[in-house]
Amino acid sequence: MAAAKQIRIVVITAPERLEQDWITRLSNEADVERLDRVGVLTAGVEMVQQSRPDIVIVDRELEQTEAGIRQIFTSVPGALCIALVAQPDMAVLRRLVAVGARDVLGRPVHYNDLINSMRSVLATESDRRTRALVPLGDEADPRGRGKLVVVMSPKGGVGTTTIATNLAVGLRQISGGRVVLADFGLQFGDIGVHLNLWSKHTMQDLLGHVEDIDDAMLSQVLQQHESGIQVMLAPNEPETAGEVSGIQVETILNHLLERNTYVIADTWSFLDEVAATLLRRADEVLVVTTPEVPALKNTKHFLEYLRHQDLADGRITLVLNRFPSVDGISLQDVQQHLRHPVGANIPSEGQLVTHSVNRGIPIVLSHPQSWAAQSLLKLAAHVAGDKVGTITLTPDNLKGGKGKEREKEPPARVEKQRRGLLRFSRHET
Numbered sequence: 001m002a003a004a005k006q007i008r009i010v011v012i013t014a015p016e017r018l019e020q021d022w023i024t025r026l027s028n029e030a031d032v033e034r035l036d037r038v039g040v041l042t043a044g045v046e047m048v049q050q051s052r053p054d055i056v057i058v059d060r061e062l063e064q065t066e067a068g069i070r071q072i073f074t075s076v077p078g079a080l081c082i083a084l085v086a087q088p089d090m091a092v093l094r095r096l097v098a099v100g101a102r103d104v105l106g107r108p109v110h111y112n113d114l115i116n117s118m119r120s121v122l123a124t125e126s127d128r129r130t131r132a133l134v135p136l137g138d139e140a141d142p143r144g145r146g147k148l149v150v151v152m153s154p155k156g157g158v159g160t161t162t163i164a165t166n167l168a169v170g171l172r173q174i175s176g177g178r179v180v181l182a183d184f185g186l187q188f189g190d191i192g193v194h195l196n197l198w199s200k201h202t203m204q205d206l207l208g209h210v211e212d213i214d215d216a217m218l219s220q221v222l223q224q225h226e227s228g229i230q231v232m233l234a235p236n237e238p239e240t241a242g243e244v245s246g247i248q249v250e251t252i253l254n255h256l257l258e259r260n261t262y263v264i265a266d267t268w269s270f271l272d273e274v275a276a277t278l279l280r281r282a283d284e285v286l287v288v289t290t291p292e293v294p295a296l297k298n299t300k301h302f303l304e305y306l307r308h309q310d311l312a313d314g315r316i317t318l319v320l321n322r323f324p325s326v327d328g329i330s331l332q333d334v335q336q337h338l339r340h341p342v343g344a345n346i347p348s349e350g351q352l353v354t355h356s357v358n359r360g361i362p363i364v365l366s367h368p369q370s371w372a373a374q375s376l377l378k379l380a381a382h383v384a385g386d387k388v389g390t391i392t393l394t395p396d397n398l399k400g401g402k403g404k405e406r407e408k409e410p411p412a413r414v415e416k417q418r419r420g421l422l423r424f425s426r427h428e429t
Helices: 021-027 041-051 062-075 090-099 111-131 160-175 191-195 215-221 238-243 246-259 273-281 293-309 331-338 350-359 371-383 412-418 423-428
Strands: 007-013 032-038 055-059 080-085 101-106 147-152 179-184 230-232 262-267 284-289 315-321 342-346
Touching: 007 021, 007 041, 021 032, 021 111, 032 041, 041 055, 041 062, 055 062, 055 111, 062 080, 062 090, 080 090, 080 111, 090 101, 101 111, 147 160, 147 246, 147 273, 160 179, 160 191, 160 262, 160 284, 160 315, 160 350, 160 371, 179 191, 179 246, 179 273, 191 230, 215 246, 246 262, 246 273, 262 273, 284 293, 284 371, 293 315, 293 331, 315 331, 315 371, 331 342, 342 371
Parallel strands: 007 032, 007 055, 055 080, 080 101, 147 262, 147 284, 179 230, 179 262, 284 315, 315 342
Antiparallel strands: none
16 A cells, blocks of 8 residues: 555454454555554454554444444544445445444455555545644644635725625635634725724734734734634724835734634735735635726736736636626626636625625625625635636526526627627737
């Protein structure tokens, strides 16, 4: 077996089966550091609880196997259990998987099947531990850091703060992880307005003490929102923005990413040292634009600048906000003009969004079944790594199946109104 580390195994079997050939062969594998054989179920469970092996193979009668795996899974969830049974039919498989078995094999044991099973469950668990971001208080994330998502636009007024706030709440809802929303609109950040939060403690409290940041300081600065996310508000004094350095931002990010699953950074609409630091550190950059000529012009130049300067190492997702909308530009024209695929769209539902912002309640909470809220939740799922369709040109809740997701152009009656609005830019492409 090829393995990233030495493997520790406990085999719990019946006394008369302790000397089975497959156990001896397994103990002689080059990657097996230690293999313990136990002929008593209770003693085997106790050994697992004490030694915490990588693999536990339970080879007892069905009821005993079920009881043993249940105890192991609840007390040592990191130990991967493989069950050996006389008749591995669907009913047996369901019983054992329900209590925590990672695989079920039949007797007599075919050695190659056992090796392949172990390889598979170890690889799956290794991948889970690498990818999963575990909330603070549980097992630490193997990468030692959460995921930084930067929401940015080269033009103000396109809805970056609305998307950032709803994204943060959506990630909290779908992942259950620890989510921090940080307002890097340092002069006039609006995160507090969108969430109906205010505090005299803001990011400014950390800037002069970045070398001394600890849990106590963060707990004072991070404001708890009813959705479960934590919020770091922008400084209350606009002049503070000119005093913030990239090194300070880097240090604050390090502390936030060490303690949280996701950090969502909402930032302003021009490139400075703070924005450059955020972009370089980002695992994902959401570039927000709208289907109007000025916004698309700025977005095109911004995307070209990111490419030429090699400024963003993470994935860049273009989010087309307020689309579809009346008299907007077609999706095809937008993508052709920007030379970048649109990764997600958020439909124009101005009345609901305005109502949400004015009340300080994100639309994913105030109107969770609305087209805009559902699109924002899909964007959150995309950011979390789910392979979900994020282009929705008709609402999912239309009757007669018309709400099915489509990645085609809008209906002809709308498209007719949109044609030609980007002709001004043909000479640029």
